[in-house]
Structures are given as C-alpha cells and as structure tokens.
Amino acid sequence: MNTTISKIHPKEIKKVTLGAGAISINEIIAVSRYDAEVLFSQDYRERVNLSRSVIEKFLDEERVIYGVTTGFGSNVTETISTEDAEVLQKNIIRSHAVSVGEPLEKEVVRAIQFMILVNLGNGFSGVKLATLELLRSLLNHQIIPFAPGEGSVAYLAIEAHMALVLMGEGKAWYNGELIPGNEALEKAGLQPVSLGCKEGLSLINGSTSVTAFASLALYNSIQAAKTADIAGAMSLEALKGTIKAFDPRIHSVKRHEEQAITARNIVKMLERSEIVEKYKDYRVQDALSLRCIPQAHGAVKKVLKDAEFTICNEMNSTSDNPIIIPEDQGDALMVGNFDGTFVGIYADTMAIAMANLAKVSERRLDRLVNYHVSELPNFLVAKPGLNNGYMIPQYTAAGLLNEIRVLVHPATVDNTPTSANQEDVVSFAYFAAKKAYQISKKLEYILGLELMAAVQALDFHQPLKPSPVSQKVYELIRSVVPTVEEDRYFYPDIQFITNLIHEGEILNTVELIIGKLDW
Structure with a gap:
C-alpha cells in the first residue's frame, strides 16, 4: 500500500x-x-x-x-x-x-x-x-x-x-x-x-480507538519532525554553526536515506544566509545537537515512515470478531482481528522517536539561552539580571521532556489478563497510542520554545541577514511576538508559536519559499 x-x-x-x-x-x-x-x-x-x-x-x-x-x-x-x-x-x-x-x-x-x-x-x-x-x-x-x-x-x-x-x-x-x-x-x-x-x-x-489515537499522533509527529528541521536550521544559524557538517558527501557514505534528506533540507533552508556565510569556518565542529541534526532527525523520520505504513494498513483493515464472510452461503469466523498489537507496538516506537526529537530540540534551546556556549547575551535579553529573559522557558522544556521520558515506557510489553482469563493476553495498545498522542503535543511545545528562542537570537546578529527562509519564519512569529526588551508574560507567545506548529503554518511558510521539504 x-x-x-x-x-x-x-x-x-x-x-x-x-x-x-x-x-x-x-x-x-x-x-x-x-x-x-x-x-x-x-x-x-x-x-x-x-x-x-x-x-x-x-x-x-x-x-x-x-x-x-x-x-x-x-x-x-x-x-x-x-x-x-x-x-x-x-x-x-x-x-x-x-x-x-x-x-x-x-x-x-x-x-x-x-x-x-x-x-x-x-x-x-x-x-x-x-x-x-x-x-x-x-x-x-x-x-x-x-x-x-x-x-x-x-x-x-x-x-x-x-x-x-x-x-x-x-x-x-x-x-x-x-x-x-x-x-x-x-x-x-x-x-x-x-x-x-x-x-x-x-x-x-476492534482497534478503532487505538488507530484513531495513533493516526492523530502520527500526523502531529510527522509535522513536528519537518518543523524540527526548520527549528534546527534556525538554531544552527543563530549559534554560528558550520554548514560544512551538512555536506552531501558526508551523508552519502552512511546508508540512511533520511539522514541525507535531512541534511539537504537544512542546506536548502540556510541558502543565502549572511550569518551562515560569515561563520562557516568559525569552528572546526559544533556540538552534537547541531552537528548531528541529520542523524538524529533522520532516525526519527525513518521510524515515522515505518509507523505510517503500519497504521495506514490497520485503518483500512477490518478489526472485528466475529468476521462475517458474505460469499457463498456465508460464514462467521471467530477470530482475533480486534487485537491492536500492530498499531500499539508502533505507537510505543513513535513515542521513543518523538522523545529523541524532543531531547535534541531542548539541548539546542539550552545552547541558545546559555551564554557560556551561545556567545549571545545571557538568556537572550539585552539587560540580564534585572530581566530573566528566556531563562525559564528552558525550564518548561526540561519539564516537558521529563514528562515525555516517563511516558516513553512501552505499554505493549505489559499484560494483565481479563474476562476470567479468557482474554489471557491483552495488548494495552490503547494507552500506547494515547500516550503517543500526548507526547506529540508536548513535542510541539518544545519545538515552539526552541523557535521562540532562535528568533530572539537572530535579533543579535543584525545587521547580518538570515536566510530568506529564516527571515519569513522570523516575520511570521514577530507578527505577534515582539522582541524581548524586558520581561513580560510569555505564555501567550508560547501558545501562539506552538499553534503555528500544530496548524502547519510554519511548515507552510517555509514550503512556499523552497517547495516541499524532503521527507
């Protein structure tokens, strides 16, 4: 299929x-x-x-x-x-x-x-x-x-x-x-x-609730994985990362298509960036959260592709018991097609993949706000001390990441028999899919926090111009979220940016400029 x-x-x-x-x-x-x-x-x-x-x-x-x-x-x-x-x-x-x-x-x-x-x-x-x-x-x-x-x-x-x-x-x-x-x-x-x-x-x-939750989680996670490429590119740009780590020759010698695809996405998004051009030889190599974007994001995409295949198969299947066969004189087959293990296992796997995407995004966020490694003002505010700037949003990301890590424990490996042991093996696919859905929404928040910080970090590179892609994302976010000059109530800013991710607006903004991101 x-x-x-x-x-x-x-x-x-x-x-x-x-x-x-x-x-x-x-x-x-x-x-x-x-x-x-x-x-x-x-x-x-x-x-x-x-x-x-x-x-x-x-x-x-x-x-x-x-x-x-x-x-x-x-x-x-x-x-x-x-x-x-x-x-x-x-x-x-x-x-x-x-x-x-x-x-x-x-x-x-x-x-x-x-x-x-x-x-x-x-x-x-x-x-x-x-x-x-x-x-x-x-x-x-x-x-x-x-x-x-x-x-x-x-x-x-x-x-x-x-x-x-x-x-x-x-x-x-x-x-x-x-x-x-x-x-x-x-x-x-x-x-x-x-x-x-x-x-x-x-x-x-049947597996209807399992498949429904898994489908929602899959859609959110695929959109998040593409948005993570955008956030990663902007963070790399703002942190003076070297584009040399995305040379296609590097990724041609490791046989994972999704790794090469991710590297290609990053290069396309950062074309014509004055910041990237100036700092391409600034460091010999960057931290892993920047240098390994193709490897980390690519691995997540491979898992999501496999999950997509399985979930699409399930949602177009019949999961009932008994199965009524209309042909000839008809038959009723007492079976186990209601079992949700196929989707449940992939929901557990999607959860692991999203946790990996969340952890690398949180690390990039930390680098953006941490002046010890960012070479930017402390917590991305011009007057730190009096102002906390983006100190605490990183705490929020850390808290969300902790919640994701707890939810990543696989549900489908568990078993508690039901119905007087007639149902002696239970898939627990429902919670596997439900928690994948929960994780997908927490991941959107973490990516939103990274984008919020990356946009603020780009302010400190003026008059150097970011790439046209970064500039458009910058303008979209800045249409509602102003530059942080002094502390303010950040919750509305976070909600706005996260909603842009959830509704696909950031992804659409990028793809209007460079075409569909490779997947």
Missing part, C-alpha cells in the same frame, strides 16, 4: 467519502480536527446491506456465533436465544461503558467515530446501514459523545460510552452544551436506533 500522506492540507478537505478507496491520514485529520463532512459511497452501502442480510440469515438458522447467540468473553459458553439477541446487544453497550476520568477531547472522539465507520463499512461486520447512518449524522451534526478516556485495555469501554448516544442514552455535547444523549439527538432532528444482533458488539470491538 502507498501510505504517503497527501500533499493536500486537511483543512482543504471538505468532504470525505467512505467506500471510494483507501482512507488517508489527512482524511482522518480533516474529519476529526477540521469537521469535514462524511459521506457514504454506493459501494459502501451495498457492502453493509449484504453483510447485514447474512447475519440475519444466521440468526434465523440459530447458528452458534460468538456475541450473537452466545455471551461475551468467558460467557461464550452461555447460549442466547433468538428472542434475546437484541437485549444482548443493549446489555453489552450499557455494561461496557465503564471507562473513567476526564472526557476525551473533541478531535479524539471524532477520530474514533470515523474509524468505527471505516471499520464497519468494510462489509464484514453485519451491522445495519441505519446504525452507521446515525453515527455518520453524529459527526456531521457536531454531536460529540461524552467518553471518559481512562481505563481501556485496547477497546470496548471508550467505544461503549459513544455507542450509548446511538441508543438515545449516555451524554453528548451539542452546541457546546453537555446534555443527555436523547436530547442531543432530538435537537439535531435525529432518532435513536434499536441495536440488532451483532451491532452492539461490533460498535465497541
């Missing part, structure tokens, strides 16, 4: 049609973050209807099928009558809605809802089209189910809270107000559904 993320920014994607081909990371972001409308193709509808007709046939035949005519988990030995099939589906939603803690934020809930639509629309789950239409309407009407985000081993509880709203139960936000689920549906002109056999199980089963 070609997993290359689309060059179209998610903001520009206004509609996403399911069933028209493989879903991309950018389409998930378009729906979850930027409220793109979700549509169903005719193929999508036909697949769902065919699968539903097969499961209803199975029910009429009273076949023994897990979660349809049997109980769940270790209750698989309990037989469920045809008359109780619908009650069973309601009960699984109500009994499984037991996650706790603070509710998941809007974009996470929407990403999970979207992934449920993708998963069940593949035509191997036996759900009714009307149920998926209602779930689609929740997305398109901005109904955000209340879903506490803690206590999931990989699936079930989070999704169950969301599924309650489809039944007219639970709670949801509508027009900014948290109200009972039935009221949210009524205000949007929608009606709850009565879940039929297999539907409750399918709505909460």
